[in-house]
Amino acid sequence: MAFGTYWYVTLSVIVGAAATIFSLFRLINKYYVPPLWNKKTCLLRSGIIIVLIFLILFGIKGKFSFHGRSLSSMTAQKLGNAKMTDIALNGVFSSFESLRRYKKRDLLFSEQEALAFVSMQTLTENESAPLSDYPLWQQSKTSSGKSKLNAVIIFLESWDMQYIQTQPDITPSFHKILQNGVLYERFYSAGKRSLLGVTASFFSIPYVWGLLYLNSGLEKYNFPRWAVSLQEAGWQTIFLQSDYHLSEKAANWTKYLGFEQFYGKEDIPVSHDYPSFHKGFDLEAADFFVQRLNNMQKPFVAVFYTSSTHSPYTAVLSKEHMPFTQPRNQCEEYYNRLNYADAALGAFFRQVEKEKWFKNTVFFILPDHRAIFHNNKLQEGQTPYDSFLVVYAPFIQSPPRRHNGGRTGRFASFRF
Numbered sequence: 001m002a003f004g005t006y007w008y009v010t011l012s013v014i015v016g017a018a019a020t021i022f023s024l025f026r027l028i029n030k031y032y033v034p035p036l037w038n039k040k041t042c043l044l045r046s047g048i049i050i051v052l053i054f055l056i057l058f059g060i061k062g063k064f065s066f067h068g069r070s071l072s073s074m075t076a077q078k079l080g081n082a083k084m085t086d087i088a089l090n091g092v093f094s095s096f097e098s099l100r101r102y103k104k105r106d107l108l109f110s111e112q113e114a115l116a117f118v119s120m121q122t123l124t125e126n127e128s129a130p131l132s133d134y135p136l137w138q139q140s141k142t143s144s145g146k147s148k149l150n151a152v153i154i155f156l157e158s159w160d161m162q163y164i165q166t167q168p169d170i171t172p173s174f175h176k177i178l179q180n181g182v183l184y185e186r187f188y189s190a191g192k193r194s195l196l197g198v199t200a201s202f203f204s205i206p207y208v209w210g211l212l213y214l215n216s217g218l219e220k221y222n223f224p225r226w227a228v229s230l231q232e233a234g235w236q237t238i239f240l241q242s243d244y245h246l247s248e249k250a251a252n253w254t255k256y257l258g259f260e261q262f263y264g265k266e267d268i269p270v271s272h273d274y275p276s277f278h279k280g281f282d283l284e285a286a287d288f289f290v291q292r293l294n295n296m297q298k299p300f301v302a303v304f305y306t307s308s309t310h311s312p313y314t315a316v317l318s319k320e321h322m323p324f325t326q327p328r329n330q331c332e333e334y335y336n337r338l339n340y341a342d343a344a345l346g347a348f349f350r351q352v353e354k355e356k357w358f359k360n361t362v363f364f365i366l367p368d369h370r371a372i373f374h375n376n377k378l379q380e381g382q383t384p385y386d387s388f389l390v391v392y393a394p395f396i397q398s399p400p401r402r403h404n405g406g407r408t409g410r411f412a413s414f415r416f
Contacts, residue, residue: 020052134224148234148299149396150361152352153201155305156341157194157279160371161185161388162379163334170323170339173346177365181392189369189387195248197368202226202257215249219256227301228258236260236297241305242268242285250305259303263292272318279307280317282344290351298357308344309337311373318343330373363392 027048109117119135129135164171190200196207199214203223212218227237238261245251245264254262265281268288289304296302308317313333316322321340324332345365352358366389378384391397 020055024048024052131224149393150299150357151235151301151364152293152361153301153303153364154345154348154366155194155197155201155303156309156345156365156367157306158309158311158369158371159338159341159367161386162382163331163338163371167335170335171342173342173349176346177349177390177392180394181363181365181390182397184389184391187366187387187389188383188385189367190385192369192372192384194368198253214253219253225256225258227254227260230301231258231260234299236300237302238292238296238300239263239303239305240285240289240292241265241307242281243279243305243307243310247279247307261292263288279310280340282306282308282341283318283347286344286348287351290348290355293352293357294355298360304348305368306341306344308341309334309371311371313337313373334371334373359395361393362396363390365390365392 190196239254239259240263327333
């Protein structure tokens, strides 16, 4: 890894270390005269040593990397191999991270008591837990494995049902899907950040404040790899996001999860004239996604992560999809983005409905979290984590309906 993908980081460290050592020796040779030490000289040397220590510590953390993101254990996951990842994580970096993240916690239950409690609360009569030490990893007892459906999971960045219902004409494509889909109204997001939703979806672990999540250290533990498990069961896997590869280190954690194919903004041909905004491109991404799905072996499980409704909302992505030509506030700017994202969603389904594999595919549509902007007032009875899930499979599921889901709801946890 040091001499492969991140060769430029290795080269920079070598050149920087050589220059630092050379400069240090020059300073020592120039100023080090034992009999003539004075206060000013001592202060100068002390300052140089402090600066060097500061630079070394930041170098260990990777703050000087060219890709603009500090190094983390997830960076090494790009290798996609647990043994190579352990080798790539050097001892100094790992020790530094462990000390930085160490927190003393008071345990209310023993490990066995906690496992038994979770198993009792989450397992149903129709499910079993193959791993006794990981009860959240569950399988259906009735799964025969003879006929496998395709599955497409669409994560909608910051879609908020409160605003969708207030202005239904903004999202006509989404409402058309609702007419033939199953809507779970009392559904909850795992937090206010995308990675918290990803953690809940692919690890079956709702985020609890103070605990680790994906891209913050959770990947250091030996959890079952979601996409790897699917491949072992016979599914092909693909992940596409309409954002850059390094956004939230997605290229790394999708490799960690075991996705066979990953695509980002760098891989998507862009035909529209977009402003200088690093997110978006959902229209082109939807078209590109359909092309990739048509080339997949069946059955497959595919994930599409949109990004055009990510804040800030000031940049205009498309004048063709701009119901508020002169937005007066952030809410109307958000509606413009939502209208564009809805157009991309509609374009995607218009294409896939023509494909042969459509009749054998289940679509899961859900937001990662609610919209976040100033003056976002909640209606009475709402929480910051209210969300929704739409299951769309008109040739497979029963007639369209709505589910209340009870008071507790469920986090997005996909099991096949």
